[in-house]
Amino acid sequence: MVLVASVDVLAGPDVGYLALFSLGPAFACVTGSVRRAVLVGAVAFVLCVNVAWYDTLLTTRRAVVALAAVVGATAAALAAAVRRRHERELADVRSVAEAAQRVLxxxxxxxxxxxxxxxxxxxxxxxxxxxxxxxxxxxxxxxxxxxxxxxxxxxxxxxxxxxxxxxxxxxxxxxxxxxxxxxxxxxxxxxxxxxxxxxxxxxxxxxxxxxxxxxxxxxxxxxxxxxxxxxxxxxxxxxxxxxxxxxxxxxxxxxxxxxxxxxxxxxxxxxxxxxxxxxxxxxxxxxxxxxxxxxxxxxxxxxxxxxxxxxxxxxxxxxxxxxxxxxxxxxxxxxxxxx
CATH class of the missing domain: 3.60.40.10 (PPM-type phosphatase domain)
Known part of the structure:
Protein backbone atom coordinates (compact mmCIF):
# COMPACT_ATOMS: atom_id res chain seq x y z
CA MET A 1 0.00 0.00 0.00
CA VAL A 2 2.93 2.33 0.67
CA LEU A 3 4.27 1.45 -2.77
CA VAL A 4 0.89 2.24 -4.38
CA ALA A 5 0.77 5.60 -2.56
CA SER A 6 4.30 6.46 -3.66
CA VAL A 7 3.69 5.52 -7.28
CA ASP A 8 0.40 7.45 -7.39
CA VAL A 9 1.98 10.59 -5.94
CA LEU A 10 4.86 10.41 -8.44
CA ALA A 11 2.66 9.57 -11.45
CA GLY A 12 0.05 12.23 -10.78
CA PRO A 13 -3.76 12.10 -10.79
CA ASP A 14 -4.17 11.12 -14.43
CA VAL A 15 -2.92 7.52 -14.10
CA GLY A 16 -5.45 6.34 -11.48
CA TYR A 17 -3.85 3.97 -8.99
CA LEU A 18 -6.41 4.59 -6.21
CA ALA A 19 -8.27 1.29 -6.68
CA LEU A 20 -5.04 -0.63 -6.02
CA PHE A 21 -5.28 0.25 -2.30
CA SER A 22 -7.81 -2.61 -2.04
CA LEU A 23 -4.90 -5.01 -2.56
CA GLY A 24 -3.94 -4.52 1.10
CA PRO A 25 -7.12 -5.90 2.66
CA ALA A 26 -7.34 -8.43 -0.18
CA PHE A 27 -4.03 -9.97 0.92
CA ALA A 28 -5.16 -9.73 4.56
CA CYS A 29 -8.03 -12.01 3.50
CA VAL A 30 -5.52 -14.80 2.79
CA THR A 31 -3.80 -14.82 6.18
CA GLY A 32 -4.15 -12.96 9.43
CA SER A 33 -6.45 -12.47 12.36
CA VAL A 34 -9.64 -10.43 12.68
CA ARG A 35 -7.68 -7.58 14.25
CA ARG A 36 -5.16 -7.58 11.41
CA ALA A 37 -7.90 -7.56 8.78
CA VAL A 38 -9.54 -4.50 10.39
CA LEU A 39 -6.19 -2.74 10.85
CA VAL A 40 -5.07 -3.29 7.25
CA GLY A 41 -8.47 -2.16 5.95
CA ALA A 42 -8.33 1.01 8.07
CA VAL A 43 -4.81 1.83 6.88
CA ALA A 44 -5.83 1.27 3.24
CA PHE A 45 -8.88 3.53 3.66
CA VAL A 46 -6.87 6.34 5.27
CA LEU A 47 -4.14 6.13 2.61
CA CYS A 48 -6.72 6.14 -0.18
CA VAL A 49 -8.47 9.21 1.27
CA ASN A 50 -5.22 11.11 1.68
CA VAL A 51 -3.89 10.29 -1.78
CA ALA A 52 -7.25 11.18 -3.35
CA TRP A 53 -7.18 14.50 -1.48
CA TYR A 54 -3.60 15.10 -2.64
CA ASP A 55 -4.64 14.41 -6.22
CA THR A 56 -7.72 16.65 -5.79
CA LEU A 57 -9.91 13.68 -6.63
CA LEU A 58 -11.61 13.18 -3.27
CA THR A 59 -15.12 14.03 -4.53
CA THR A 60 -14.81 12.33 -7.90
CA ARG A 61 -16.36 9.04 -9.00
CA ARG A 62 -12.90 7.47 -9.27
CA ALA A 63 -12.18 8.11 -5.59
CA VAL A 64 -15.62 6.89 -4.48
CA VAL A 65 -15.19 3.64 -6.42
CA ALA A 66 -11.70 3.14 -4.99
CA LEU A 67 -12.91 3.70 -1.43
CA ALA A 68 -15.83 1.30 -2.01
CA ALA A 69 -13.37 -1.31 -3.26
CA VAL A 70 -11.27 -0.89 -0.11
CA VAL A 71 -14.34 -1.22 2.13
CA GLY A 72 -15.53 -4.31 0.24
CA ALA A 73 -12.12 -5.99 0.37
CA THR A 74 -11.89 -5.22 4.10
CA ALA A 75 -15.31 -6.76 4.73
CA ALA A 76 -14.26 -9.89 2.82
CA ALA A 77 -11.00 -10.10 4.79
CA LEU A 78 -12.90 -9.72 8.05
CA ALA A 79 -15.40 -12.45 7.13
CA ALA A 80 -12.60 -14.81 6.08
CA ALA A 81 -10.70 -14.20 9.32
CA VAL A 82 -13.80 -14.85 11.43
CA ARG A 83 -14.48 -18.04 9.50
CA ARG A 84 -10.89 -19.28 9.94
CA ARG A 85 -11.07 -18.64 13.67
CA HIS A 86 -14.36 -20.50 13.91
CA GLU A 87 -12.95 -23.43 11.93
CA ARG A 88 -9.88 -23.61 14.18
CA GLU A 89 -12.05 -23.58 17.31
CA LEU A 90 -14.34 -26.21 15.82
CA ALA A 91 -11.39 -28.41 14.87
CA ASP A 92 -10.05 -28.17 18.42
CA VAL A 93 -13.43 -29.11 19.91
CA ARG A 94 -13.87 -32.02 17.53
CA SER A 95 -10.37 -33.34 18.16
CA VAL A 96 -10.96 -33.32 21.91
CA ALA A 97 -14.39 -34.91 21.54
CA GLU A 98 -13.16 -37.59 19.15
CA ALA A 99 -10.20 -38.34 21.43
CA ALA A 100 -12.62 -38.82 24.32
CA GLN A 101 -14.77 -41.08 22.20
CA ARG A 102 -11.77 -43.17 21.10
CA VAL A 103 -10.89 -43.69 24.75
CA LEU A 104 -14.47 -44.74 25.38
Missing amino acids: LRPVPRTAGRMRVAVSYTSAAAEARIGGDLYEVVPAAAGGARVIVGDVQGKGLDAVETAALVLGAFREAAPDEQYLDAVGRRLERALNRRLDGEEFVTAVLAEVDADHTVTLLNYGHPAPLLIGADGTVRLAEPDVAAPPLGLASLGPAGPEAHTVDLRPGDQMLLYTDGVAEARNSRGEFYPLVDRAFLLDHEDPERALEALRQDLVSHAGGPSNDDAAMLLLRYRDEPDGPSQ
Whole structure:
Protein backbone atom coordinates (compact mmCIF):
# COMPACT_ATOMS: atom_id res chain seq x y z
CA MET A 1 0.00 0.00 0.00
CA VAL A 2 2.93 2.33 0.67
CA LEU A 3 4.27 1.45 -2.77
CA VAL A 4 0.89 2.24 -4.38
CA ALA A 5 0.77 5.60 -2.56
CA SER A 6 4.30 6.46 -3.66
CA VAL A 7 3.69 5.52 -7.28
CA ASP A 8 0.40 7.45 -7.39
CA VAL A 9 1.98 10.59 -5.94
CA LEU A 10 4.86 10.41 -8.44
CA ALA A 11 2.66 9.57 -11.45
CA GLY A 12 0.05 12.23 -10.78
CA PRO A 13 -3.76 12.10 -10.79
CA ASP A 14 -4.17 11.12 -14.43
CA VAL A 15 -2.92 7.52 -14.10
CA GLY A 16 -5.45 6.34 -11.48
CA TYR A 17 -3.85 3.97 -8.99
CA LEU A 18 -6.41 4.59 -6.21
CA ALA A 19 -8.27 1.29 -6.68
CA LEU A 20 -5.04 -0.63 -6.02
CA PHE A 21 -5.28 0.25 -2.30
CA SER A 22 -7.81 -2.61 -2.04
CA LEU A 23 -4.90 -5.01 -2.56
CA GLY A 24 -3.94 -4.52 1.10
CA PRO A 25 -7.12 -5.90 2.66
CA ALA A 26 -7.34 -8.43 -0.18
CA PHE A 27 -4.03 -9.97 0.92
CA ALA A 28 -5.16 -9.73 4.56
CA CYS A 29 -8.03 -12.01 3.50
CA VAL A 30 -5.52 -14.80 2.79
CA THR A 31 -3.80 -14.82 6.18
CA GLY A 32 -4.15 -12.96 9.43
CA SER A 33 -6.45 -12.47 12.36
CA VAL A 34 -9.64 -10.43 12.68
CA ARG A 35 -7.68 -7.58 14.25
CA ARG A 36 -5.16 -7.58 11.41
CA ALA A 37 -7.90 -7.56 8.78
CA VAL A 38 -9.54 -4.50 10.39
CA LEU A 39 -6.19 -2.74 10.85
CA VAL A 40 -5.07 -3.29 7.25
CA GLY A 41 -8.47 -2.16 5.95
CA ALA A 42 -8.33 1.01 8.07
CA VAL A 43 -4.81 1.83 6.88
CA ALA A 44 -5.83 1.27 3.24
CA PHE A 45 -8.88 3.53 3.66
CA VAL A 46 -6.87 6.34 5.27
CA LEU A 47 -4.14 6.13 2.61
CA CYS A 48 -6.72 6.14 -0.18
CA VAL A 49 -8.47 9.21 1.27
CA ASN A 50 -5.22 11.11 1.68
CA VAL A 51 -3.89 10.29 -1.78
CA ALA A 52 -7.25 11.18 -3.35
CA TRP A 53 -7.18 14.50 -1.48
CA TYR A 54 -3.60 15.10 -2.64
CA ASP A 55 -4.64 14.41 -6.22
CA THR A 56 -7.72 16.65 -5.79
CA LEU A 57 -9.91 13.68 -6.63
CA LEU A 58 -11.61 13.18 -3.27
CA THR A 59 -15.12 14.03 -4.53
CA THR A 60 -14.81 12.33 -7.90
CA ARG A 61 -16.36 9.04 -9.00
CA ARG A 62 -12.90 7.47 -9.27
CA ALA A 63 -12.18 8.11 -5.59
CA VAL A 64 -15.62 6.89 -4.48
CA VAL A 65 -15.19 3.64 -6.42
CA ALA A 66 -11.70 3.14 -4.99
CA LEU A 67 -12.91 3.70 -1.43
CA ALA A 68 -15.83 1.30 -2.01
CA ALA A 69 -13.37 -1.31 -3.26
CA VAL A 70 -11.27 -0.89 -0.11
CA VAL A 71 -14.34 -1.22 2.13
CA GLY A 72 -15.53 -4.31 0.24
CA ALA A 73 -12.12 -5.99 0.37
CA THR A 74 -11.89 -5.22 4.10
CA ALA A 75 -15.31 -6.76 4.73
CA ALA A 76 -14.26 -9.89 2.82
CA ALA A 77 -11.00 -10.10 4.79
CA LEU A 78 -12.90 -9.72 8.05
CA ALA A 79 -15.40 -12.45 7.13
CA ALA A 80 -12.60 -14.81 6.08
CA ALA A 81 -10.70 -14.20 9.32
CA VAL A 82 -13.80 -14.85 11.43
CA ARG A 83 -14.48 -18.04 9.50
CA ARG A 84 -10.89 -19.28 9.94
CA ARG A 85 -11.07 -18.64 13.67
CA HIS A 86 -14.36 -20.50 13.91
CA GLU A 87 -12.95 -23.43 11.93
CA ARG A 88 -9.88 -23.61 14.18
CA GLU A 89 -12.05 -23.58 17.31
CA LEU A 90 -14.34 -26.21 15.82
CA ALA A 91 -11.39 -28.41 14.87
CA ASP A 92 -10.05 -28.17 18.42
CA VAL A 93 -13.43 -29.11 19.91
CA ARG A 94 -13.87 -32.02 17.53
CA SER A 95 -10.37 -33.34 18.16
CA VAL A 96 -10.96 -33.32 21.91
CA ALA A 97 -14.39 -34.91 21.54
CA GLU A 98 -13.16 -37.59 19.15
CA ALA A 99 -10.20 -38.34 21.43
CA ALA A 100 -12.62 -38.82 24.32
CA GLN A 101 -14.77 -41.08 22.20
CA ARG A 102 -11.77 -43.17 21.10
CA VAL A 103 -10.89 -43.69 24.75
CA LEU A 104 -14.47 -44.74 25.38
CA LEU A 105 -14.62 -47.07 22.37
CA ARG A 106 -11.49 -49.06 22.98
CA PRO A 107 -10.29 -51.66 20.44
CA VAL A 108 -12.28 -54.89 20.43
CA PRO A 109 -10.75 -58.39 20.17
CA ARG A 110 -10.02 -59.38 16.57
CA THR A 111 -11.20 -62.92 17.33
CA ALA A 112 -13.74 -64.24 19.80
CA GLY A 113 -14.05 -68.03 19.84
CA ARG A 114 -14.99 -69.04 16.33
CA MET A 115 -15.77 -65.47 15.32
CA ARG A 116 -13.54 -63.00 13.55
CA VAL A 117 -14.42 -59.46 14.56
CA ALA A 118 -14.09 -56.17 12.67
CA VAL A 119 -15.29 -52.71 13.69
CA SER A 120 -15.86 -49.47 11.80
CA TYR A 121 -16.77 -46.14 13.33
CA THR A 122 -17.40 -42.94 11.35
CA SER A 123 -17.90 -39.74 13.31
CA ALA A 124 -20.57 -37.25 12.31
CA ALA A 125 -19.47 -34.29 10.21
CA ALA A 126 -21.95 -31.75 11.58
CA GLU A 127 -19.89 -29.37 13.71
CA ALA A 128 -18.86 -31.08 16.97
CA ARG A 129 -22.02 -33.17 17.19
CA ILE A 130 -20.37 -36.33 18.40
CA GLY A 131 -22.93 -38.96 19.13
CA GLY A 132 -23.50 -41.79 21.52
CA ASP A 133 -22.90 -44.76 19.24
CA LEU A 134 -21.30 -47.59 21.21
CA TYR A 135 -19.99 -51.11 20.76
CA GLU A 136 -18.09 -53.69 22.76
CA VAL A 137 -17.04 -57.34 22.60
CA VAL A 138 -16.39 -59.15 25.89
CA PRO A 139 -14.98 -62.72 25.89
CA ALA A 140 -17.24 -65.10 27.77
CA ALA A 141 -16.87 -68.55 29.24
CA ALA A 142 -16.32 -71.67 27.11
CA GLY A 143 -14.81 -69.75 24.20
CA GLY A 144 -17.82 -67.58 23.43
CA ALA A 145 -18.34 -63.83 23.55
CA ARG A 146 -20.96 -61.24 24.40
CA VAL A 147 -21.47 -58.24 22.15
CA ILE A 148 -23.32 -54.95 22.35
CA VAL A 149 -23.98 -52.34 19.66
CA GLY A 150 -26.12 -49.38 20.63
CA ASP A 151 -27.08 -45.78 20.03
CA VAL A 152 -27.84 -43.18 22.69
CA GLN A 153 -30.64 -40.71 22.03
CA GLY A 154 -29.29 -37.25 21.37
CA LYS A 155 -25.87 -35.82 20.64
CA GLY A 156 -22.98 -34.14 22.38
CA LEU A 157 -21.18 -34.83 25.61
CA ASP A 158 -24.37 -35.88 27.42
CA ALA A 159 -24.79 -38.71 24.91
CA VAL A 160 -21.14 -39.71 25.32
CA GLU A 161 -21.59 -39.76 29.10
CA THR A 162 -24.60 -42.05 28.76
CA ALA A 163 -22.68 -44.28 26.33
CA ALA A 164 -19.86 -44.53 28.89
CA LEU A 165 -22.39 -45.59 31.52
CA VAL A 166 -23.84 -48.31 29.27
CA LEU A 167 -20.42 -49.63 28.27
CA GLY A 168 -19.22 -49.65 31.87
CA ALA A 169 -22.26 -51.59 33.00
CA PHE A 170 -21.94 -54.03 30.09
CA ARG A 171 -18.24 -54.65 30.68
CA GLU A 172 -18.99 -55.40 34.31
CA ALA A 173 -22.05 -57.58 33.77
CA ALA A 174 -21.19 -59.51 30.60
CA PRO A 175 -18.49 -61.76 32.12
CA ASP A 176 -20.43 -62.43 35.32
CA GLU A 177 -24.09 -62.97 34.49
CA GLN A 178 -25.13 -66.47 33.47
CA TYR A 179 -27.92 -65.37 31.14
CA LEU A 180 -28.00 -62.64 28.54
CA ASP A 181 -31.29 -61.17 29.75
CA ALA A 182 -29.67 -60.65 33.16
CA VAL A 183 -27.05 -58.51 31.44
CA GLY A 184 -29.87 -56.48 29.91
CA ARG A 185 -31.49 -55.97 33.32
CA ARG A 186 -28.19 -54.72 34.71
CA LEU A 187 -27.99 -52.17 31.91
CA GLU A 188 -31.58 -51.12 32.54
CA ARG A 189 -30.93 -50.53 36.24
CA ALA A 190 -27.79 -48.52 35.50
CA LEU A 191 -29.67 -46.34 33.01
CA ASN A 192 -32.63 -45.79 35.33
CA ARG A 193 -30.24 -44.16 37.78
CA ARG A 194 -28.92 -41.83 35.06
CA LEU A 195 -31.64 -41.01 32.55
CA ASP A 196 -34.53 -38.61 33.04
CA GLY A 197 -37.87 -38.32 31.31
CA GLU A 198 -38.02 -40.03 27.95
CA GLU A 199 -34.29 -40.47 27.30
CA PHE A 200 -33.34 -43.91 26.05
CA VAL A 201 -30.71 -46.09 24.41
CA THR A 202 -31.40 -48.51 21.56
CA ALA A 203 -29.17 -51.57 21.58
CA VAL A 204 -28.66 -55.14 20.44
CA LEU A 205 -27.09 -57.64 22.83
CA ALA A 206 -25.65 -60.78 21.30
CA GLU A 207 -24.26 -63.90 22.92
CA VAL A 208 -22.01 -65.93 20.65
CA ASP A 209 -21.80 -69.53 21.86
CA ALA A 210 -18.79 -71.76 21.33
CA ASP A 211 -20.77 -73.66 18.68
CA HIS A 212 -22.76 -71.96 15.92
CA THR A 213 -25.58 -70.32 17.88
CA VAL A 214 -26.03 -66.59 18.45
CA THR A 215 -28.64 -65.37 20.93
CA LEU A 216 -29.99 -61.86 20.39
CA LEU A 217 -31.84 -59.34 22.55
CA ASN A 218 -33.06 -56.34 20.57
CA TYR A 219 -33.95 -53.18 22.51
CA GLY A 220 -35.60 -51.15 19.75
CA HIS A 221 -32.47 -51.20 17.59
CA PRO A 222 -32.09 -51.85 13.82
CA ALA A 223 -32.09 -55.59 13.24
CA PRO A 224 -28.69 -57.22 12.56
CA LEU A 225 -27.96 -58.24 8.99
CA LEU A 226 -27.22 -61.92 8.33
CA ILE A 227 -25.12 -62.76 5.28
CA GLY A 228 -24.86 -66.45 4.47
CA ALA A 229 -21.80 -68.08 2.94
CA ASP A 230 -24.04 -68.89 -0.04
CA GLY A 231 -24.86 -65.20 -0.58
CA THR A 232 -28.31 -65.13 1.04
CA VAL A 233 -29.10 -61.97 2.98
CA ARG A 234 -31.77 -61.38 5.61
CA LEU A 235 -32.47 -59.30 8.69
CA ALA A 236 -32.51 -60.99 12.10
CA GLU A 237 -35.71 -59.30 13.20
CA PRO A 238 -37.30 -60.29 16.53
CA ASP A 239 -40.80 -61.75 16.55
CA VAL A 240 -42.02 -59.01 18.89
CA ALA A 241 -40.72 -55.46 18.99
CA ALA A 242 -39.39 -54.25 22.34
CA PRO A 243 -38.72 -50.75 23.72
CA PRO A 244 -35.23 -49.28 24.08
CA LEU A 245 -33.20 -49.43 27.25
CA GLY A 246 -34.21 -46.81 29.80
CA LEU A 247 -37.97 -47.12 29.27
CA ALA A 248 -38.62 -50.16 31.47
CA SER A 249 -40.08 -47.98 34.20
CA LEU A 250 -42.87 -46.98 31.82
CA GLY A 251 -44.17 -50.54 31.84
CA PRO A 252 -43.51 -52.12 28.40
CA ALA A 253 -42.20 -55.66 28.34
CA GLY A 254 -38.55 -56.26 27.58
CA PRO A 255 -37.30 -58.12 24.51
CA GLU A 256 -37.61 -61.84 24.01
CA ALA A 257 -34.43 -63.70 23.20
CA HIS A 258 -34.24 -65.21 19.75
CA THR A 259 -31.46 -67.28 18.23
CA VAL A 260 -29.83 -67.56 14.84
CA ASP A 261 -27.48 -70.24 13.56
CA LEU A 262 -24.21 -69.34 11.89
CA ARG A 263 -22.17 -71.76 9.80
CA PRO A 264 -18.58 -71.41 8.58
CA GLY A 265 -18.41 -68.39 6.29
CA ASP A 266 -21.64 -66.84 7.57
CA GLN A 267 -21.55 -63.26 8.81
CA MET A 268 -23.58 -61.02 11.10
CA LEU A 269 -23.43 -57.24 10.79
CA LEU A 270 -24.57 -55.12 13.74
CA TYR A 271 -24.89 -51.40 13.04
CA THR A 272 -26.44 -48.15 14.21
CA ASP A 273 -29.08 -45.98 12.55
CA GLY A 274 -26.36 -43.78 11.06
CA VAL A 275 -25.94 -46.63 8.56
CA ALA A 276 -29.55 -47.61 7.97
CA GLU A 277 -30.81 -44.00 7.78
CA ALA A 278 -28.03 -42.45 5.68
CA ARG A 279 -29.63 -40.59 2.77
CA ASN A 280 -28.36 -39.49 -0.61
CA SER A 281 -29.12 -36.18 -2.35
CA ARG A 282 -32.52 -37.56 -3.45
CA GLY A 283 -33.49 -38.49 0.11
CA GLU A 284 -33.13 -42.24 -0.48
CA PHE A 285 -31.99 -44.44 2.40
CA TYR A 286 -28.82 -46.47 2.08
CA PRO A 287 -29.77 -49.89 0.60
CA LEU A 288 -27.85 -51.95 3.14
CA VAL A 289 -29.38 -55.30 2.16
CA ASP A 290 -28.59 -54.74 -1.51
CA ARG A 291 -24.99 -53.71 -0.71
CA ALA A 292 -24.24 -56.67 1.55
CA PHE A 293 -22.22 -58.31 -1.23
CA LEU A 294 -19.43 -55.83 -0.41
CA LEU A 295 -18.70 -57.93 2.67
CA ASP A 296 -17.45 -60.85 0.55
CA HIS A 297 -13.78 -59.93 0.97
CA GLU A 298 -11.76 -62.60 2.78
CA ASP A 299 -10.44 -60.00 5.25
CA PRO A 300 -13.32 -58.83 7.51
CA GLU A 301 -11.67 -55.46 8.15
CA ARG A 302 -11.26 -54.73 4.44
CA ALA A 303 -14.80 -55.94 3.80
CA LEU A 304 -16.14 -53.54 6.40
CA GLU A 305 -14.04 -50.70 5.02
CA ALA A 306 -15.47 -51.33 1.54
CA LEU A 307 -18.97 -51.06 2.97
CA ARG A 308 -18.07 -47.87 4.84
CA GLN A 309 -16.65 -46.27 1.70
CA ASP A 310 -19.81 -47.18 -0.20
CA LEU A 311 -21.91 -45.65 2.58
CA VAL A 312 -19.94 -42.39 2.38
CA SER A 313 -20.30 -42.40 -1.41
CA HIS A 314 -24.06 -42.88 -1.13
CA ALA A 315 -24.37 -39.96 1.28
CA GLY A 316 -22.16 -37.79 -0.94
CA GLY A 317 -19.69 -37.28 1.92
CA PRO A 318 -19.56 -37.79 5.67
CA SER A 319 -22.96 -38.21 7.28
CA ASN A 320 -24.53 -35.87 9.81
CA ASP A 321 -24.92 -38.83 12.16
CA ASP A 322 -22.36 -41.18 13.62
CA ALA A 323 -22.23 -44.60 11.99
CA ALA A 324 -20.91 -47.66 13.82
CA MET A 325 -20.66 -51.17 12.37
CA LEU A 326 -19.46 -54.40 13.96
CA LEU A 327 -18.97 -57.48 11.78
CA LEU A 328 -18.89 -61.05 13.13
CA ARG A 329 -17.66 -63.75 10.74
CA TYR A 330 -17.92 -67.42 11.65
CA ARG A 331 -14.71 -69.41 11.12
CA ASP A 332 -14.11 -73.13 10.69
CA GLU A 333 -12.11 -73.61 13.87
CA PRO A 334 -11.09 -71.45 16.81
CA ASP A 335 -7.40 -70.72 17.16
CA GLY A 336 -7.08 -70.22 20.88
CA PRO A 337 -8.30 -67.48 23.20
CA SER A 338 -9.65 -64.15 22.04
CA GLN A 339 -7.03 -61.62 20.96
